[in-house]
Amino acid sequence: MPGRKLRPLATRRGRIRSGALTVSVFHHSSDVERHVAPLRRVGRVRVECVDQRGFRRPDPAAIGVLWELSLGQDVDPRRLARRLGSMPAASFSATADRQMADQSRALGFRQHLTAPLRLAEVERALGLPAEVDLADRLETHAPALVALARRADVVLDLVRVLNASTDPVLVASALLARLSRWIPVGSWSVVAVDPDGGVRWLAGLETDGCLKAPAEAIADAVVRTGRPYLSPRVAADPQIGEHVEAAAIGWPVVASGVIVGVLVGIDRGRARRLPVMRATLRAALTQLMEPAGYALAHALRVARAETLAVTDDLTQLYNARFLHEALRKEAKRAARSGQPLSLLFVDLDGFKRINDAHGHLRGSRALVEAAAIIRGTARETDIAARFGGDEFAIVLPDTGTEGAGAMARRLRERVAQHVFLADRGPGSRLTASVGIATLPGAAETAEGLIEAADAAMYRVKEEDKDGIHVAGRAGEFAPRMKEGTPG
Secondary structure, three states: OOOOOOOOOOOOHHHHOOOOOHHHHHEOOOOOOHHHHHHHHHEEEEEEEEEEOOOOOOOOOOOOOEEOOOOOOOOOOHHHHHHHOOOOOEEEEOOOOHHHHHHHHHOOOOOOOEEOOOHHHHHHHOOOOOOEOOOHHHHHHHHHHHHHHHOHHOOOOHHHHHHOOOOOOHHHHHHHEEEEHHHHOOOOEEEOOOOOOEEEEEEEEOOOOOHHHHHHHHHHHHHHHHOOOEEOHHHOOOOOOOOOOOOEEEEEEEEEEEEEEEEEEEOOOOOOOOOOOHHHHHHHHHHHHHHHHHHHHHHHHHHHHHHOOOOOEEEEEEEOHHHHHHHHHHHHHHHOOOEEEEEEEEEEEHHHHHHHHHOOHHHHHHHHHHHHHHHOOOOOOEEEEEEEEEEEEEEEEEEOOOHHHHHHHHHHHHHHEEEEEOOOOOOOOEEEEEEEEEOOOOOOHHHHHHHHHHHHHHHHHHHHOOEEEEEEHHHHHHOOOOOOOOO
Protein backbone atom coordinates (compact mmCIF):
# COMPACT_ATOMS: atom_id res chain seq x y z
CA MET A 1 0.00 0.00 0.00
CA PRO A 2 1.45 3.40 -0.93
CA GLY A 3 2.00 5.87 1.87
CA ARG A 4 4.53 7.49 4.12
CA LYS A 5 7.29 5.29 5.47
CA LEU A 6 8.14 5.32 9.15
CA ARG A 7 11.54 6.82 9.88
CA PRO A 8 13.74 5.65 12.75
CA LEU A 9 12.80 7.21 16.05
CA ALA A 10 14.82 10.29 16.94
CA THR A 11 16.20 10.39 20.46
CA ARG A 12 18.12 13.65 20.24
CA ARG A 13 16.46 16.49 22.05
CA GLY A 14 17.40 18.84 19.29
CA ARG A 15 14.54 17.41 17.25
CA ILE A 16 11.92 18.42 19.84
CA ARG A 17 11.09 22.00 20.74
CA SER A 18 11.84 23.01 24.28
CA GLY A 19 8.35 24.49 24.67
CA ALA A 20 9.58 27.56 26.55
CA LEU A 21 6.83 29.97 27.58
CA THR A 22 7.08 33.48 26.17
CA VAL A 23 5.81 36.45 28.18
CA SER A 24 5.71 39.85 26.44
CA VAL A 25 6.40 42.68 28.89
CA PHE A 26 5.62 46.19 27.59
CA HIS A 27 7.38 48.67 29.87
CA HIS A 28 8.16 52.39 30.08
CA SER A 29 10.58 52.52 33.02
CA SER A 30 14.25 51.58 33.23
CA ASP A 31 13.57 49.20 36.14
CA VAL A 32 12.05 46.53 33.91
CA GLU A 33 14.90 44.05 34.45
CA ARG A 34 14.39 44.24 38.21
CA HIS A 35 10.64 43.78 37.71
CA VAL A 36 11.02 40.63 35.59
CA ALA A 37 14.00 39.10 37.41
CA PRO A 38 11.88 36.32 39.07
CA LEU A 39 10.49 35.36 35.66
CA ARG A 40 13.94 35.18 34.07
CA ARG A 41 15.06 32.77 36.79
CA VAL A 42 12.45 30.26 35.59
CA GLY A 43 14.28 28.17 33.00
CA ARG A 44 11.20 27.42 30.89
CA VAL A 45 10.13 31.07 30.58
CA ARG A 46 11.37 33.48 27.92
CA VAL A 47 10.78 37.14 28.77
CA GLU A 48 10.40 39.57 25.88
CA CYS A 49 10.81 43.19 27.07
CA VAL A 50 9.40 45.82 24.71
CA ASP A 51 9.44 49.59 25.15
CA GLN A 52 5.86 50.87 25.05
CA ARG A 53 6.90 53.67 22.75
CA GLY A 54 7.68 51.16 20.00
CA PHE A 55 4.28 50.48 18.42
CA ARG A 56 4.13 46.74 17.66
CA ARG A 57 2.01 43.72 18.37
CA PRO A 58 3.02 41.09 20.96
CA ASP A 59 4.72 37.87 19.95
CA PRO A 60 1.81 35.65 18.75
CA ALA A 61 3.38 32.66 20.55
CA ALA A 62 3.34 34.49 23.90
CA ILE A 63 1.14 33.18 26.69
CA GLY A 64 0.12 36.77 27.40
CA VAL A 65 1.09 40.40 27.83
CA LEU A 66 2.14 42.37 30.91
CA TRP A 67 1.71 46.15 30.57
CA GLU A 68 3.46 48.54 32.94
CA LEU A 69 1.38 51.39 34.38
CA SER A 70 2.30 54.40 36.49
CA LEU A 71 0.38 57.30 38.05
CA GLY A 72 -0.34 60.10 35.62
CA GLN A 73 0.49 57.95 32.61
CA ASP A 74 -1.61 58.79 29.55
CA VAL A 75 -2.79 55.58 27.82
CA ASP A 76 -5.20 55.59 24.87
CA PRO A 77 -7.59 52.66 25.53
CA ARG A 78 -8.52 52.19 21.86
CA ARG A 79 -4.92 52.19 20.68
CA LEU A 80 -4.03 49.79 23.48
CA ALA A 81 -6.88 47.43 22.55
CA ARG A 82 -5.77 47.43 18.91
CA ARG A 83 -2.21 46.62 19.92
CA LEU A 84 -3.10 43.77 22.27
CA GLY A 85 -5.85 42.22 20.14
CA SER A 86 -7.24 39.06 21.75
CA MET A 87 -4.03 38.27 23.67
CA PRO A 88 -4.57 37.69 27.44
CA ALA A 89 -3.19 40.76 29.23
CA ALA A 90 -2.64 42.10 32.74
CA SER A 91 -1.11 45.31 34.00
CA PHE A 92 1.59 45.83 36.62
CA SER A 93 3.28 48.68 38.44
CA ALA A 94 6.29 49.18 40.66
CA THR A 95 4.18 49.91 43.74
CA ALA A 96 0.80 48.83 45.03
CA ASP A 97 -1.73 51.65 44.68
CA ARG A 98 -5.54 51.64 44.60
CA GLN A 99 -5.64 54.33 41.93
CA MET A 100 -3.41 52.14 39.78
CA ALA A 101 -5.79 49.18 40.17
CA ASP A 102 -8.73 51.42 39.20
CA GLN A 103 -6.84 52.65 36.13
CA SER A 104 -6.08 49.05 35.19
CA ARG A 105 -9.77 48.07 35.32
CA ALA A 106 -10.72 51.14 33.29
CA LEU A 107 -8.30 50.07 30.57
CA GLY A 108 -9.83 46.58 30.47
CA PHE A 109 -6.99 44.51 31.98
CA ARG A 110 -7.81 41.21 33.65
CA GLN A 111 -5.83 41.99 36.80
CA HIS A 112 -3.22 44.36 38.18
CA LEU A 113 0.04 43.03 39.63
CA THR A 114 2.80 44.58 41.69
CA ALA A 115 6.44 44.08 40.69
CA PRO A 116 8.56 42.00 40.99
CA LEU A 117 6.60 39.63 38.72
CA ARG A 118 6.33 35.97 39.67
CA LEU A 119 5.19 33.24 37.29
CA ALA A 120 2.36 31.78 39.42
CA GLU A 121 0.81 35.25 39.86
CA VAL A 122 1.27 36.04 36.16
CA GLU A 123 -0.46 32.82 35.09
CA ARG A 124 -3.41 33.46 37.42
CA ALA A 125 -3.67 37.08 36.27
CA LEU A 126 -3.72 36.03 32.61
CA GLY A 127 -6.36 33.37 33.27
CA LEU A 128 -4.20 30.57 31.88
CA PRO A 129 -5.25 26.92 32.29
CA ALA A 130 -3.63 24.96 35.08
CA GLU A 131 -0.49 23.06 34.19
CA VAL A 132 -0.59 19.36 33.55
CA ASP A 133 2.29 17.00 33.91
CA LEU A 134 2.16 14.81 30.82
CA ALA A 135 5.83 13.95 31.34
CA ASP A 136 5.18 12.55 34.82
CA ARG A 137 2.15 10.67 33.54
CA LEU A 138 4.15 8.94 30.82
CA GLU A 139 6.85 7.97 33.29
CA THR A 140 4.31 6.76 35.88
CA HIS A 141 2.45 4.46 33.48
CA ALA A 142 5.45 3.29 31.47
CA PRO A 143 6.36 0.28 33.72
CA ALA A 144 2.80 -1.12 33.61
CA LEU A 145 2.63 -0.68 29.84
CA VAL A 146 5.98 -2.42 29.38
CA ALA A 147 4.69 -5.33 31.48
CA LEU A 148 1.46 -5.54 29.44
CA ALA A 149 3.37 -5.66 26.17
CA ARG A 150 5.18 -8.79 27.39
CA ARG A 151 1.93 -10.66 28.11
CA ALA A 152 0.72 -12.85 25.24
CA ASP A 153 -2.87 -12.83 26.52
CA VAL A 154 -2.99 -9.01 26.34
CA VAL A 155 -1.66 -8.96 22.78
CA LEU A 156 -4.07 -11.74 21.69
CA ASP A 157 -7.02 -9.93 23.27
CA LEU A 158 -6.01 -6.76 21.42
CA VAL A 159 -5.80 -8.67 18.13
CA ARG A 160 -9.25 -10.20 18.72
CA VAL A 161 -10.91 -6.90 19.62
CA LEU A 162 -9.36 -4.92 16.77
CA ASN A 163 -10.28 -7.49 14.14
CA ALA A 164 -13.90 -7.85 15.25
CA SER A 165 -14.96 -5.23 12.68
CA THR A 166 -13.85 -3.83 9.33
CA ASP A 167 -15.36 -0.43 10.12
CA PRO A 168 -12.37 1.94 10.62
CA VAL A 169 -14.25 3.96 13.25
CA LEU A 170 -15.04 0.85 15.32
CA VAL A 171 -11.44 -0.37 15.04
CA ALA A 172 -10.16 3.03 16.17
CA SER A 173 -12.69 3.20 19.02
CA ALA A 174 -11.68 -0.26 20.28
CA LEU A 175 -8.04 0.79 20.26
CA LEU A 176 -8.79 4.01 22.14
CA ALA A 177 -10.76 2.13 24.80
CA ARG A 178 -7.65 0.05 25.61
CA LEU A 179 -5.18 2.90 25.24
CA SER A 180 -7.05 5.24 27.60
CA ARG A 181 -6.61 2.67 30.37
CA TRP A 182 -2.93 2.16 29.61
CA ILE A 183 -2.00 5.86 29.42
CA PRO A 184 -4.68 8.22 30.82
CA VAL A 185 -4.69 11.46 28.80
CA GLY A 186 -7.34 14.17 28.64
CA SER A 187 -8.29 13.33 25.05
CA TRP A 188 -7.21 10.51 22.75
CA SER A 189 -7.86 10.52 19.00
CA VAL A 190 -7.07 8.31 16.03
CA VAL A 191 -6.32 10.20 12.83
CA ALA A 192 -6.37 8.17 9.61
CA VAL A 193 -3.65 8.61 7.00
CA ASP A 194 -4.75 8.27 3.37
CA PRO A 195 -2.48 6.69 0.71
CA ASP A 196 -1.57 10.17 -0.58
CA GLY A 197 -0.39 11.22 2.90
CA GLY A 198 -3.48 13.30 3.72
CA VAL A 199 -4.85 13.06 7.26
CA ARG A 200 -8.42 13.05 8.58
CA TRP A 201 -9.80 12.72 12.08
CA LEU A 202 -11.36 9.28 12.48
CA ALA A 203 -12.45 8.73 16.09
CA GLY A 204 -11.88 10.19 19.54
CA LEU A 205 -12.36 9.56 23.24
CA GLU A 206 -13.34 12.65 25.24
CA THR A 207 -12.46 14.73 22.17
CA ASP A 208 -14.45 17.93 21.71
CA GLY A 209 -14.78 19.59 18.32
CA CYS A 210 -12.12 22.24 18.88
CA LEU A 211 -9.43 19.57 19.39
CA LYS A 212 -9.99 17.82 16.06
CA ALA A 213 -8.01 20.38 14.03
CA PRO A 214 -5.00 20.29 16.43
CA ALA A 215 -5.13 16.47 16.37
CA GLU A 216 -5.01 16.49 12.57
CA ALA A 217 -2.16 19.03 12.59
CA ILE A 218 -0.16 16.86 15.00
CA ALA A 219 -0.85 13.79 12.87
CA ASP A 220 0.32 15.67 9.80
CA ALA A 221 3.59 16.51 11.60
CA VAL A 222 4.07 12.83 12.44
CA VAL A 223 3.44 11.83 8.81
CA ARG A 224 5.80 14.49 7.45
CA THR A 225 8.66 13.69 9.82
CA GLY A 226 8.02 9.96 10.23
CA ARG A 227 8.64 10.37 13.96
CA PRO A 228 6.56 10.56 17.15
CA TYR A 229 5.54 14.02 18.33
CA LEU A 230 5.99 15.32 21.88
CA SER A 231 5.29 18.84 23.10
CA PRO A 232 4.70 20.43 26.51
CA ARG A 233 2.88 23.33 24.79
CA VAL A 234 1.26 22.94 21.39
CA ALA A 235 0.49 26.67 21.10
CA ALA A 236 4.20 27.48 20.96
CA ASP A 237 4.91 25.09 18.08
CA PRO A 238 4.80 26.84 14.66
CA GLN A 239 4.71 23.54 12.74
CA ILE A 240 1.30 22.80 14.30
CA GLY A 241 -0.20 26.24 13.79
CA GLU A 242 -3.01 25.73 16.30
CA HIS A 243 -3.25 28.07 19.30
CA VAL A 244 -4.41 25.54 21.86
CA GLU A 245 -2.95 25.55 25.35
CA ALA A 246 -2.20 21.87 25.67
CA ALA A 247 0.52 19.28 25.98
CA ALA A 248 0.42 16.55 23.36
CA ILE A 249 1.80 13.26 22.12
CA GLY A 250 1.49 11.84 18.60
CA TRP A 251 2.38 8.21 17.91
CA PRO A 252 2.48 6.61 14.42
CA VAL A 253 0.37 3.49 13.85
CA VAL A 254 2.29 1.42 11.32
CA ALA A 255 1.58 -1.52 9.01
CA SER A 256 4.37 -3.01 6.88
CA GLY A 257 6.56 0.01 7.55
CA VAL A 258 3.90 2.50 6.38
CA ILE A 259 2.11 4.98 8.65
CA VAL A 260 -1.63 4.25 8.30
CA GLY A 261 -2.82 6.26 11.29
CA VAL A 262 -1.66 8.43 14.17
CA LEU A 263 -2.61 8.21 17.83
CA VAL A 264 -2.90 11.73 19.25
CA GLY A 265 -3.16 12.39 22.97
CA ILE A 266 -3.94 15.95 24.08
CA ASP A 267 -3.94 17.28 27.64
CA ARG A 268 -5.47 20.70 28.20
CA GLY A 269 -2.98 23.04 29.83
CA ARG A 270 0.80 22.98 29.62
CA ALA A 271 3.25 20.41 30.91
CA ARG A 272 5.88 21.64 33.38
CA ARG A 273 8.63 19.94 31.37
CA LEU A 274 9.26 18.22 28.07
CA PRO A 275 7.60 14.78 27.90
CA VAL A 276 10.16 12.07 27.20
CA MET A 277 9.52 8.56 25.92
CA ARG A 278 12.28 6.26 27.05
CA ALA A 279 13.43 3.30 24.96
CA THR A 280 11.46 0.74 26.99
CA LEU A 281 8.20 2.69 26.57
CA ARG A 282 8.79 3.17 22.84
CA ALA A 283 9.43 -0.55 22.41
CA ALA A 284 6.27 -1.46 24.36
CA LEU A 285 4.09 0.93 22.35
CA THR A 286 5.58 -0.33 19.09
CA GLN A 287 4.77 -3.93 20.03
CA LEU A 288 1.21 -3.15 21.17
CA MET A 289 0.44 -0.96 18.16
CA GLU A 290 1.61 -3.53 15.62
CA PRO A 291 -1.73 -5.44 15.56
CA ALA A 292 -3.52 -2.11 15.61
CA GLY A 293 -1.65 -1.01 12.50
CA TYR A 294 -2.63 -4.09 10.47
CA ALA A 295 -6.25 -4.02 11.67
CA LEU A 296 -6.61 -0.32 10.87
CA ALA A 297 -4.91 -0.70 7.47
CA HIS A 298 -7.29 -3.53 6.54
CA ALA A 299 -10.36 -1.59 7.70
CA LEU A 300 -9.30 1.50 5.74
CA ARG A 301 -8.72 -0.61 2.60
CA VAL A 302 -12.19 -2.14 2.93
CA ALA A 303 -13.73 1.30 3.44
CA ARG A 304 -11.93 2.68 0.37
CA ALA A 305 -13.08 -0.31 -1.70
CA GLU A 306 -16.68 0.21 -0.57
CA THR A 307 -16.43 3.87 -1.46
CA LEU A 308 -15.13 3.03 -4.93
CA ALA A 309 -17.99 0.54 -5.40
CA VAL A 310 -20.58 3.32 -4.99
CA THR A 311 -18.61 6.17 -6.56
CA ASP A 312 -18.40 7.23 -10.18
CA ASP A 313 -14.75 6.91 -11.27
CA LEU A 314 -14.72 10.10 -13.34
CA THR A 315 -16.68 12.63 -11.28
CA GLN A 316 -16.31 11.14 -7.79
CA LEU A 317 -20.04 11.65 -7.26
CA TYR A 318 -22.14 8.64 -6.27
CA ASN A 319 -22.99 6.24 -9.09
CA ALA A 320 -26.44 5.17 -10.35
CA ARG A 321 -26.40 1.97 -8.29
CA PHE A 322 -25.92 3.86 -5.05
CA LEU A 323 -28.52 6.43 -6.12
CA HIS A 324 -31.21 3.74 -6.47
CA GLU A 325 -30.34 2.20 -3.07
CA ALA A 326 -30.21 5.57 -1.30
CA LEU A 327 -33.46 6.72 -2.89
CA ARG A 328 -35.29 3.57 -1.77
CA LYS A 329 -34.09 4.09 1.81
CA GLU A 330 -35.04 7.77 1.77
CA ALA A 331 -38.46 6.95 0.30
CA LYS A 332 -39.17 4.52 3.15
CA ARG A 333 -38.00 7.09 5.70
CA ALA A 334 -40.17 9.78 4.11
CA ALA A 335 -43.20 7.47 4.24
CA ARG A 336 -42.64 6.83 7.95
CA SER A 337 -41.99 10.45 8.89
CA GLY A 338 -44.50 12.09 6.58
CA GLN A 339 -41.80 14.46 5.29
CA PRO A 340 -41.49 15.20 1.56
CA LEU A 341 -38.69 13.82 -0.60
CA SER A 342 -37.62 15.47 -3.85
CA LEU A 343 -35.41 14.40 -6.74
CA LEU A 344 -33.71 16.58 -9.35
CA PHE A 345 -32.75 15.15 -12.73
CA VAL A 346 -30.17 17.29 -14.57
CA ASP A 347 -29.01 17.05 -18.18
CA LEU A 348 -26.29 19.26 -19.67
CA ASP A 349 -27.51 21.04 -22.81
CA GLY A 350 -24.92 21.26 -25.59
CA PHE A 351 -22.53 18.74 -24.07
CA LYS A 352 -22.39 16.80 -27.37
CA ARG A 353 -20.90 19.88 -29.04
CA ILE A 354 -17.92 19.75 -26.67
CA ASN A 355 -17.33 16.08 -27.44
CA ASP A 356 -17.64 16.65 -31.20
CA ALA A 357 -15.42 19.76 -31.21
CA HIS A 358 -12.78 18.83 -28.65
CA GLY A 359 -12.91 15.06 -28.23
CA HIS A 360 -13.99 12.78 -25.43
CA LEU A 361 -11.01 13.60 -23.19
CA ARG A 362 -11.99 17.27 -23.02
CA GLY A 363 -15.60 16.21 -22.67
CA SER A 364 -14.68 14.19 -19.59
CA ARG A 365 -12.98 17.27 -18.17
CA ALA A 366 -16.19 19.23 -18.67
CA LEU A 367 -18.16 16.54 -16.82
CA VAL A 368 -15.75 16.79 -13.87
CA GLU A 369 -16.30 20.57 -13.77
CA ALA A 370 -20.07 20.08 -13.91
CA ALA A 371 -19.86 17.58 -11.05
CA ALA A 372 -17.96 20.14 -8.97
CA ILE A 373 -20.78 22.67 -9.56
CA ILE A 374 -23.40 20.12 -8.53
CA ARG A 375 -21.41 19.10 -5.44
CA GLY A 376 -21.00 22.75 -4.45
CA THR A 377 -24.71 23.47 -4.89
CA ALA A 378 -25.97 20.43 -2.96
CA ARG A 379 -26.30 20.54 0.81
CA GLU A 380 -24.49 18.15 3.16
CA THR A 381 -27.67 16.10 3.61
CA ASP A 382 -28.28 15.80 -0.16
CA ILE A 383 -27.08 12.89 -2.30
CA ALA A 384 -25.53 13.91 -5.63
CA ALA A 385 -24.92 11.22 -8.27
CA ARG A 386 -23.94 10.80 -11.89
CA PHE A 387 -26.79 8.85 -13.47
CA GLY A 388 -25.00 8.22 -16.74
CA GLY A 389 -23.41 10.16 -19.61
CA ASP A 390 -24.08 13.83 -19.00
CA GLU A 391 -27.09 13.20 -16.72
CA PHE A 392 -26.95 13.82 -12.99
CA ALA A 393 -29.38 13.42 -10.10
CA ILE A 394 -29.69 14.99 -6.65
CA VAL A 395 -31.77 13.44 -3.86
CA LEU A 396 -33.20 16.10 -1.53
CA PRO A 397 -34.40 14.59 1.78
CA ASP A 398 -37.07 16.49 3.75
CA THR A 399 -37.51 18.90 0.84
CA GLY A 400 -40.74 19.80 -0.93
CA THR A 401 -41.31 21.15 -4.42
CA GLU A 402 -40.64 24.75 -3.44
CA GLY A 403 -37.27 23.95 -1.88
CA ALA A 404 -36.36 21.70 -4.80
CA GLY A 405 -37.25 24.51 -7.21
CA ALA A 406 -34.95 26.91 -5.37
CA MET A 407 -32.13 24.35 -5.57
CA ALA A 408 -32.79 23.79 -9.29
CA ARG A 409 -32.64 27.52 -10.05
CA ARG A 410 -29.34 27.93 -8.18
CA LEU A 411 -27.86 24.97 -10.03
CA ARG A 412 -29.11 26.14 -13.43
CA GLU A 413 -27.70 29.64 -12.86
CA ARG A 414 -24.31 28.34 -11.76
CA VAL A 415 -24.01 26.04 -14.77
CA ALA A 416 -24.94 28.91 -17.12
CA GLN A 417 -22.40 31.27 -15.50
CA HIS A 418 -19.52 28.78 -15.55
CA VAL A 419 -16.95 28.80 -18.36
CA PHE A 420 -16.07 25.17 -19.03
CA LEU A 421 -12.52 24.21 -20.10
CA ALA A 422 -11.39 27.80 -19.52
CA ASP A 423 -7.81 26.73 -18.81
CA ARG A 424 -7.34 25.86 -22.49
CA GLY A 425 -8.59 28.32 -25.03
CA PRO A 426 -11.69 30.52 -24.84
CA GLY A 427 -13.72 27.87 -23.04
CA SER A 428 -17.30 26.71 -23.61
CA ARG A 429 -20.70 27.54 -22.19
CA LEU A 430 -23.36 25.01 -21.24
CA THR A 431 -26.88 25.20 -19.86
CA ALA A 432 -28.92 22.69 -17.87
CA SER A 433 -32.35 21.11 -18.25
CA VAL A 434 -33.75 20.13 -14.85
CA GLY A 435 -36.68 17.90 -13.95
CA ILE A 436 -38.19 17.92 -10.45
CA ALA A 437 -40.32 15.23 -8.83
CA THR A 438 -41.54 15.16 -5.24
CA LEU A 439 -42.85 12.25 -3.21
CA PRO A 440 -45.73 11.73 -2.55
CA GLY A 441 -47.10 14.30 -5.02
CA ALA A 442 -45.51 13.00 -8.23
CA ALA A 443 -45.05 9.34 -7.31
CA GLU A 444 -45.51 6.80 -4.53
CA THR A 445 -42.25 4.84 -4.84
CA ALA A 446 -38.55 5.48 -5.39
CA GLU A 447 -38.72 3.99 -8.88
CA GLY A 448 -41.73 6.14 -9.70
CA LEU A 449 -39.88 9.23 -8.46
CA ILE A 450 -36.97 8.52 -10.82
CA GLU A 451 -39.32 8.01 -13.77
CA ALA A 452 -41.23 11.22 -12.99
CA ALA A 453 -38.09 13.38 -12.59
CA ASP A 454 -36.57 11.88 -15.74
CA ALA A 455 -39.75 12.53 -17.73
CA ALA A 456 -39.90 16.11 -16.42
CA MET A 457 -36.32 16.69 -17.52
CA TYR A 458 -37.05 15.31 -21.01
CA ARG A 459 -40.08 17.62 -21.24
CA VAL A 460 -37.62 20.53 -20.94
CA LYS A 461 -35.37 18.98 -23.59
CA GLU A 462 -38.32 18.58 -25.99
CA GLU A 463 -39.25 22.25 -25.66
CA ASP A 464 -36.23 24.55 -25.90
CA LYS A 465 -33.90 23.26 -23.16
CA ASP A 466 -32.31 25.44 -20.42
CA GLY A 467 -35.30 25.27 -18.07
CA ILE A 468 -37.02 23.55 -15.17
CA HIS A 469 -40.15 21.39 -15.11
CA VAL A 470 -42.01 20.00 -12.13
CA ALA A 471 -43.64 16.60 -12.50
CA GLY A 472 -47.29 16.21 -11.48
CA ARG A 473 -49.45 13.14 -10.92
CA ALA A 474 -50.30 10.82 -13.80
CA GLY A 475 -47.66 12.36 -16.02
CA GLU A 476 -49.07 15.88 -15.81
CA PHE A 477 -46.57 18.72 -15.57
CA ALA A 478 -46.71 22.13 -13.97
CA PRO A 479 -46.09 25.08 -16.30
CA ARG A 480 -42.43 25.57 -17.08
CA MET A 481 -40.59 27.53 -14.38
CA LYS A 482 -39.55 30.97 -15.53
CA GLU A 483 -36.54 32.84 -14.19
CA GLY A 484 -37.15 33.64 -10.52
CA THR A 485 -40.50 31.80 -10.32
CA PRO A 486 -40.79 29.33 -7.43
CA GLY A 487 -41.73 25.76 -8.25
